[in-house]
Amino acid sequence: MQTRFSFGGDEHIFAEVGEAMSLEAFFKSLFITNAVRDAKIKGVTEICPANASYQVKFDPDQIKPDDLLTELKRLDSASEKSEPVIKTRIIEIPVLYNDPWTHETLMRFRERHQDPNGTDLEYAARINGLDSVDAFIKAHSSAPWFVSMVGFVAGLPFLYQMVERKRQLQAPKYLRPRTDTPKLTVGHGGCFSCIYSVRGAGGYQMFGITPMPIYDPNQNISYLRDFMCLFKPGDIVKWKPIDRAAYDAAVADVDAGRFAPVIRDVSFSLTEFNRDVDAYNSKLDGVLHGR
Amino acid sequence: MAVKVLKPGLATTVQDLGRPGYYHIGIPLSGGMDRHALAAANLLVGNEAGAAVLEAVFMGPELEFTEDAIVAVTGAELPPKLDGEPRETWTSFRVKRGQILSFDFLKQGARGYIAVTGGIDVPVVLGSRSTYALGALGGFKGRKLEAGDELPIGRAATTGKDGRRVAKELRGQPVGMPTELRAMPGLYWHRITEAAGNGFFSDTWKVAPEADRIGYRFKGGKPLEFVPREPPFGAGSDPSNITDACYPYGSIQVPGGTEPIVLHRDAVSGGGYFMVGTVIAADMDLIGQLQPNTPVKFVKVDMNQALAARKSRSELLGRLHSALA
Numbered sequence: 001m002q003t004r005f006s007f008g009g010d011e012h013i014f015a016e017v018g019e020a021m022s023l024e025a026f027f028k029s030l031f032i033t034n035a036v037r038d039a040k041i042k043g044v045t046e047i048c049p050a051n052a053s054y055q056v057k058f059d060p061d062q063i064k065p066d067d068l069l070t071e072l073k074r075l076d077s078a079s080e081k082s083e084p085v086i087k088t089r090i091i092e093i094p095v096l097y098n099d100p101w102t103h104e105t106l107m108r109f110r111e112r113h114q115d116p117n118g119t120d121l122e123y124a125a126r127i128n129g130l131d132s133v134d135a136f137i138k139a140h141s142s143a144p145w146f147v148s149m150v151g152f153v154a155g156l157p158f159l160y161q162m163v164e165r166k167r168q169l170q171a172p173k174y175l176r177p178r179t180d181t182p183k184l185t186v187g188h189g190g191c192f193s194c195i196y197s198v199r200g201a202g203g204y205q206m207f208g209i210t211p212m213p214i215y216d217p218n219q220n221i222s223y224l225r226d227f228m229c230l231f232k233p234g235d236i237v238k239w240k241p242i243d244r245a246a247y248d249a250a251v252a253d254v255d256a257g258r259f260a261p262v263i264r265d266v267s268f269s270l271t272e273f274n275r276d277v278d279a280y281n282s283k284l285d286g287v288l289h290g291r
Numbered sequence: 292m293a294v295k296v297l298k299p300g301l302a303t304t305v306q307d308l309g310r311p312g313y314y315h316i317g318i319p320l321s322g323g324m325d326r327h328a329l330a331a332a333n334l335l336v337g338n339e340a341g342a343a344v345l346e347a348v349f350m351g352p353e354l355e356f357t358e359d360a361i362v363a364v365t366g367a368e369l370p371p372k373l374d375g376e377p378r379e380t381w382t383s384f385r386v387k388r389g390q391i392l393s394f395d396f397l398k399q400g401a402r403g404y405i406a407v408t409g410g411i412d413v414p415v416v417l418g419s420r421s422t423y424a425l426g427a428l429g430g431f432k433g434r435k436l437e438a439g440d441e442l443p444i445g446r447a448a449t450t451g452k453d454g455r456r457v458a459k460e461l462r463g464q465p466v467g468m469p470t471e472l473r474a475m476p477g478l479y480w481h482r483i484t485e486a487a488g489n490g491f492f493s494d495t496w497k498v499a500p501e502a503d504r505i506g507y508r509f510k511g512g513k514p515l516e517f518v519p520r521e522p523p524f525g526a527g528s529d530p531s532n533i534t535d536a537c538y539p540y541g542s543i544q545v546p547g548g549t550e551p552i553v554l555h556r557d558a559v560s561g562g563g564y565f566m567v568g569t570v571i572a573a574d575m576d577l578i579g580q581l582q583p584n585t586p587v588k589f590v591k592v593d594m595n596q597a598l599a600a601r602k603s604r605s606e607l608l609g610r611l612h613s614a615l616a
Contacts, residue, residue, distance in 0.1 A: 006477040008539030009569030010597040014478055021525025021534045033315075048315040048537045050561055051525065055537035057314065060601065065594055149535060151317035151560035154426035158535060165524065172528070190563070191525045192535065197317075198426060217416070217428040228428075229316045 001025060003076050005069060010060050013069055015076070018052040021191055025052035026148045026160060027084050027270050030234050034086075035075045041068065049233045051148045051158060051192070084270035090144065090236040090288050092262035093186075093195070096247040097121070097137045097208035101182045106206050112176040120205040124171045124188065139169060140207065141239040143281050145193060147231050155197040155215030155229035159237055163277060173203035184210050186239070197229075211242075211250035212261060222257045236266065238288055264288055292360070294407065296440040297391065298353035302503075305411050305430040305442070308341040309556060310419035317560045320540065321421035321429065324504060324556055324579025325402055327463040327608060328366035332406035334615040335363035335383040337451040340608075342410030343420035345436075347403045349582075351394025352436060354405075360386045360444070361408040361451030365462070367400030367580060381462060385453040400464060400580040408451035412443040423557060425505065461611045463604070465577045469495055469586035472553075472574050474543060475597055479533060479565035483548070487515040491551075491567060491589060498585045499550060504557040507578050508550050509587060515548040515567070527563055535563040541570035543589070551589075553578060573600035 001024065004016040015032075018025030033049040036056060043062030048055045058068050098121055110116045115123040125136035145159035152158075161168050173189040178201060181187070185196045187204030194204055197215035213221050214230040224230060242250070253259035266287045273280045285291075296303075306329065309322025323329035323346055330340035345352065351369050363383040364371045371378040372393050378384045380403075386392060394403070413420050413431050422430025431440055480488065494512030501508040517530035525534040531547050538544065538554050544564040545551045553570050555578060570578065571592060581587065592600070 006480075007475060007569075007594060008478055008566075009475050009541050009571050010594060010601055011541075011572050012539035012569065014537065014539060016536070018523075019526070019534065020523035045311050046314040048560065050536045052534045053536040055539060057539070060598060061605070065598075149561060150315065151537070152535075152562055153559060154317045154423070154428065156317055190527050190535075200425070215426070217426060217433055229318075231316070233315070 001028065005072065007065060008055065010065065011057055013056045013058070013065070013072060014053065015055070015072065016053045021052050021160065023146070023160070023162070023270065026146065028079055029054040030086065031079050031082065031084065032075050035079065036072070039071070039075065041071060043068070048151070049149065050151070051160065085267060086234055087265070087267050088234045088236060090238060090264050090266045090284055091230070092238050092240050092288055093210050093212060094240045094242045094246065094250055095141070095186050095208045095210050096242055096244060098133065099209045099247070102185050102206040102209055105178070105180060105182055108180070109174070109178040112174050112178060114172065114175060121207055124169070124205055124207070127171060128169050137241055140193070141241050144236050144238045144284055147233055147235040147237060148192070150229065150231050150233055153198055153200070155231060157195055157214070157231040157235070157237070159193040160191065161193070162236075162273070162281060171205045174205070177201055177203035181206065182209060184213065186210060211247050211254060212259065213254060221254065222259070223261055236268065236284065238285065262288060292358040292409070292444040294442045294444060295355040295357065296352060296436050296438055296442065297355055299436040299438055299440070300347045300352035301350040303345050303347045303352045303436045304422040304424065305343050305413050306346045306421045307343040307419055309421050310417050310423070310429065313417060314560050318417070318426060318428065319423065319558045319560060320556050321419065321423045322556050323404060325366050325404070325576040327576050327604070327611070328402070329404045330608060331381065331457050331462065331611055332363045332365040332404040333410070334611065335365070335381070335455050335457065336361045336406045336408040337447065337449040338406060338408060338410050340612070342406065343413065344411060345405040347394070347405060348401060349397055351403060353391060353393045355391050356386045356388060358388050361453055362386050362392065363406050364403055365457065366402050366404045368398040369400070369403035370395040370398065379456070381457040383451060383453050383455045401582050402579050407444050409445040409447035412445035425557060455615060457611065458614065461607065461614055463576060463607050465580050469588045470577060470581060471588050471590045472570050472577065473592045473597065473600060474568045474570045474589045475592055475594065476568040478539070478542060478568060480567050482517055482530070482565050483515045483567065484518055488567070491515060492591045496551065496587045496589070498581045498583050498587060500583045502581070502583055504555060505559060506552045506554045507581065508552045510550045515545055517548060531565050532563050533565045535561055537561045538566065539569050541572065541575055542566040543568050543570065555579065571597040571600055573597070573604040
């Protein structure tokens with residue numbers, strides 16, 4: 001994998017690790033951006049990992065653009081020799097799939113969808129060769145996902161499914177974007193899932209909703225008091241399908257300030273993961289549930 | 292001391308020089324779109340250059356002052372009126388307790404900066420008082436102003452003086468038609484043909500109605516022709532799609548190859564559209580002063596030219612500081 005570098009004007013260096021999405025490209029982006037952060041390079045103001053690329057913003061009055069480029073290229077080649085292991089977190093996100101709110105929204109924007117006669121879940125199940133919505137929900141929630149990028153808007157995670165490419169769920173975006181998406185909708189576009197951190201426009205297929213806030217600019221939510229955004233690139237997410245009663249109970253817990261998300265520290269090795277994906281994922285599941 | 296909002300204007304927000312350091316989780320810089328004009332307004336009233344001011348777009352607010360104050364309005368030619376009496380832009384003036392500051396129709400530019408001695412004293416969130424409305428963050432309650440809001444004003448470290456003025460040559464406003472925006476080709480430039488690349492820089496574009504703090508859209512140039520490819524996994528099938536990546540400030544994305552969008556201070560931090568290059572930092576202020584329908588040409592520059600432009604913009608700010616010291 002040869003990284004392609006380009007200047008984004010006089011204040012950014014943009015690095016495309018891979019044209020296509022892959023766990024390897026994501027991992028390298030994450031690894032290098034961590035190294036850039038640790039290197040504490042003078043004049044660097046923003047370090048942003050993305051799915052298969054990354055970007056560094058800098059002040060050219062403090063560091064010459066070519067000097068920073070040389071330094072990034074050095075870190076890029078050094079990363080080849082490093083063991084692909086990261087210390088990260090695994091977070092359980094409860095999801096009410098097929099919920100009434102995204103259902104109402106998807107019906108409202110039906111004429112913008114590829115399949116005006118079905119729902120987003122029915123459509124996604126069919127084009128992924130699954131025979132029912134339940135089978136699709138199982139495929140979506142059984143393996144964990146990497147937070148491969150946080151952004152677009154504040155705190156919104158892009159998630160990449162941790163399975164072999166042939167098993168990865170894919171779905172196109174809406175034909176024309178919606179002007180509305182409920183807050184905390186679990187969406188999917190291309191090979192990425194996401195959680196909409198704020199209500200607003202969107203083009204991803206809508207599968208469900210989580211009761212668990214992930215962005216709180218007022219920092220009233222108990223687990224967002226330290227920082228207003230829950231996710232960091234490199235976090236691992238496991239969806240937990242829940243029913244309406246559990247959803248309502250979770251919402252009440254959030255409102256009462258007693259909702260405690262399940263978050264565990266974990267070390268992830270890409271080499272071991274690639275050796276046996278299913279075994280590694282079930283080991284991650286064990287960490288999540290304290291087994 | 293406070294300022295009461297009688298009428299909010301179209302989209303008036305509290306802004307300072309922004310909130311660096313959180314772009315990796317989707318929280319953009321924010322801050323004044325025309326930073327030079329913002330600094331000028333502050334220096335006129337005796338504030339630090341980066342104090343919080345009001346940014347009004349296309350239409351000014353109506354404000355009542357609860358105490359005497361020194362005020363300055365810079366940026367767009369949005370003529371201020373005090374109890375109905377005209378006042379000059381780019382010139383500090385005295386406001387007495389109970390007086391009402393309103394504005395005449397916009398004559399030129401797009402965004403006016405209203406500074407008050409002491410600065411707008413909303414809470415500092417993640418190091419800045421700037422409003423990021425999409426994320427309901429910072430500023431006054433995370434949103435644009437509404438009638439009935441009361442804006443706290445900070446205690447001034449110095450007393451402002453009235454009658455101070457910024458000379459025309461220190462204002463740094465867009466000149467000439469069409470407005471020239473210098474840009475460095477790059478990022479996914481290789482995705483379009485050579486002819487399309489030449490067309491992009493030779494065509495005259497016009498600011499589209501969809502122009503706000505997130506980004507400015509342009510229309511009227513020829514659609515860009517793509518170099519054929521097999522869509523990479525994760526990118527999407529449209530030739531303008533990429534595997535979702537970071538968007539630089541000033542980057543020029545062209546969804547579907549038709550209408551370029553230049554991302555500005557409230558940029559979405561990333562997404563799935565290819566970009567042909569980036570408007571240089573020195574010209575970002577100018578974009579904030581463009582009205583819809585303004586003709587614009589993108590001018591191709593290299594890094595050395597971008598750095599020279601940056602130096603000359605920073606010298607202009609230096610001269611502004613000296614003039615108002």
